[in-house]
Amino acid sequence: MEPVWRKEITLRINGKIYAIEVSPNELLSDVLRQRLGLTGTKVGCEAGECGACTLIVDGQTILSCLTLAIECEGKDILTIEGMADPMVEELHPIQKAFAEHGAVQCGFCTPAMILTAKCLLEKNPRPTDHEIRGAINGIICRCTGYMQIVEAISAAAEAMRKEG
């Protein structure tokens, strides 16, 4: 049965504040995609198994298909739409590395991979391949065989270290 009450909350997404009325059972992934048009966040299994819906909330990766929008009131949400720098109209170094290393095929897992890589590199700027594999192991990629993704993240780490 539909919940009877709704609540207006504010979400800070990619640095922009959105005021939106939500039901207590509305998922963050649905609010982003269906209510706010931020379709860069992908939804696969809707059961916490494929990792495609991963994004960053308050500096930690979360599965947006298992997160209620209402839980994110006042938190900082980063989706793939917020990765490139709009001021310089340039892709983020991780996005560039994915393009350069052929780490994108159908692209369904790519937003989750890139955001997970961002989170990893902020905590560990010099990850080993083993650590990269550990970070992305909750995200299923049906296309690439993962090799190019690991190479892209490793190359992005190097580029970001050089940028300082």
Ligand code: FES
């Ligand atoms: S859609 Fe969220 S884990 Fe698969």
Ligand code: FES
């Ligand atoms: S590129 Fe297709 S699922 Fe990863």
